[in-house]
Amino acid sequence: MDLIEIRKIVTCREEIFHEGGPPAAVPLIRGAVAAVLRNPYAGRYEPDIMPMMKALEPVGLDMARRLIAAMGVEPARIQGYGKGAIVGAAGELEHGALWHVPGGYAMRALLGDAKAIVPSTKKLGGPGTRLDVPVTHINASYVRSHFDAMEVGLADGPKANELVYILVMTTGSRIHARVGGLNAAEIVGKDGLR
Amino acid sequence: MNDLKIRKLVVTVEETHREQGRPVQPATRKALAIAVIENPFAGRFVEDLEPLIAIGEALGGLLGDRAVAALGIRPGEAESYGKAAIVGEAGELEHAAALLHPRMGKPLRVAVEKGAALVPSAKKMGGIGTPIDVPLGHKDAAFVRSHFDAIEARLADAPRANEILVAIVVTDSGRPLPRVGGLTTAEMEGKDGLR
Numbered sequence: 058m059d060l061i062e063i064r065k066i067v068t069c070r071e072e073i074f075h076e077g078g079p080p081a082a083v084p085l086i087r088g089a090v091a092a093v094l095r096n097p098y099a100g101r102y103e104p105d106i107m108p109m110m111k112a113l114e115p116v117g118l119d120m121a122r123r124l125i126a127a128m129g130v131e132p133a134r135i136q137g138y139g140k141g142a143i144v145g146a147a148g149e150l151e152h153g154a155l156w157h158v159p160g161g162y163a164m165r166a167l168l169g170d171a172k173a174i175v176p177s178t179k180k181l182g183g184p185g186t187r188l189d190v191p192v193t194h195i196n197a198s199y200v201r202s203h204f205d206a207m208e209v210g211l212a213d214g215p216k217a218n219e220l221v222y223i224l225v226m227t228t229g230s231r232i233h234a235r236v237g238g239l240n241a242a243e244i245v246g247k248d249g250l251r
Numbered sequence: 252m253n254d255l256k257i258r259k260l261v262v263t264v265e266e267t268h269r270e271q272g273r274p275v276q277p278a279t280r281k282a283l284a285i286a287v288i289e290n291p292f293a294g295r296f297v298e299d300l301e302p303l304i305a306i307g308e309a310l311g312g313l314l315g316d317r318a319v320a321a322l323g324i325r326p327g328e329a330e331s332y333g334k335a336a337i338v339g340e341a342g343e344l345e346h347a348a349a350l351l352h353p354r355m356g357k358p359l360r361v362a363v364e365k366g367a368a369l370v371p372s373a374k375k376m377g378g379i380g381t382p383i384d385v386p387l388g389h390k391d392a393a394f395v396r397s398h399f400d401a402i403e404a405r406l407a408d409a410p411r412a413n414e415i416l417v418a419i420v421v422t423d424s425g426r427p428l429p430r431v432g433g434l435t436t437a438e439m440e441g442k443d444g445l446r
Contacts, residue, residue, distance in 0.1 A: 062269065062272075063268050063269065064267065064268060064269040064270070065265065065266060065267050065268060065269075066265075066266045066268065067263060067264065067265045067266070068263065068264045069261065069262070069263040069264075070261065070262045070263075070321075071259055071260070071261045072259060072260040072261070073258070073259045074257055074258060074259060074260075075258055076258065095272075127262075127264065127321070187407070208407035211265070212382075212402075212403040
């Protein structure tokens with residue numbers, strides 16, 4: 058059986074105009090894509106899970122492309138990103154960790170030379186579980202205005218033998234960001250941090 | 252529309268490629284378009300709900316168009332639809348009725364071309380993070396059994412007390428592997444909205 062068997066793909070685009078304050082000149086767009094896949098290692102301990110990491114590379118690229126298309130923006134407008142995984146009950150957390158490399162690789166492949174680490178989170182869960190995917194600036198993790206998170210999940214997954222892999226991107230800072238710290242205009246952008 | 256104050260718009264597209272391990276070809280697709288709006292009547296009883304009725308009319312076109320665009324289809328390719336609203340705690344259920352029932356349908360039917368059938372709907376009061384199951388039915392013949400369905404709509408950050416979450420769903424397909432008989436799309440006439 059193929060390692061990759063996708064049951065569902067969900068994309069979501071949020072357009073945020075304000076949050077009680079003055080409406081922004083340019084609305085913030087946050088997007089998420091989630092793929093629900095069969096977990097080829099469900100129900101048993103499999104010592105070597107690296108083949109799945111490799112098999113996920115084209116899945117990640119397809120998801121990243123779908124996400125940018127759903128957001129309806131040029132890749133150059135993406136300023137924040139994050140990723141995550143929800144592992145169904147018959148899997149283990151380590152199966153979620155398989156997403157670190159292909160998920161990050163896929164977004165960097167489309168966003169050019171993104172310097173910062175892609176923040177991530179993962180957990181086990183049943184159908185309907187929501188994951189708060191952390192988001193930070195793509196070139197400098199310490200940019201305070203871009204610290205954010207987006208809740209992602211779907212009503213009918215993951216089933217026990219499934220995995221949900223998630224990518225999130227944003228076009229800017231929180232809509233009324235005003236708590237100081239490193240500013241996007243001050244980024245040096247060499248070490249991925251500042 | 253001076254009264255229409257949108258905090259956010261959210262569009263979600265869900266594709267189902269497999270069901271119980273079987274391929275679904277072509278994949279079934281649902282688009283869910285949500286607006287979070289300010290409730291102009293939060294915290295007080297207002298007899299005349301015309302301003303909300305007008306907002307409902309505007310949202311019928313806006314959200315209908317967004318859903319169709321997200322599916323990347325021509326309006327005539329839409330197959331089923333549904334609508335719903337969640338009223339934040341400072342409002343009343345009748346506010347959802349004003350948005351959904353009097354005038355939302357006409358512009359929605361323009362967005363999906365035709366739409367002889369009733370638009371199935373659901374409404375409730377709720378706090379932030381409340382989910383609502385939006386019922387779906389075929390847009391031209393309500394009795395088409397393969398298209399009876401629903402999709403859950405939920406935002407993590409809405410509705411606040413003075414807000415209303417309004418959702419419109421458009422699909423280009425029925426359930427993934429329909430096999431419980433009844434009226435089919437091939438048999439429907441699509442004239443009276445029922446069969």
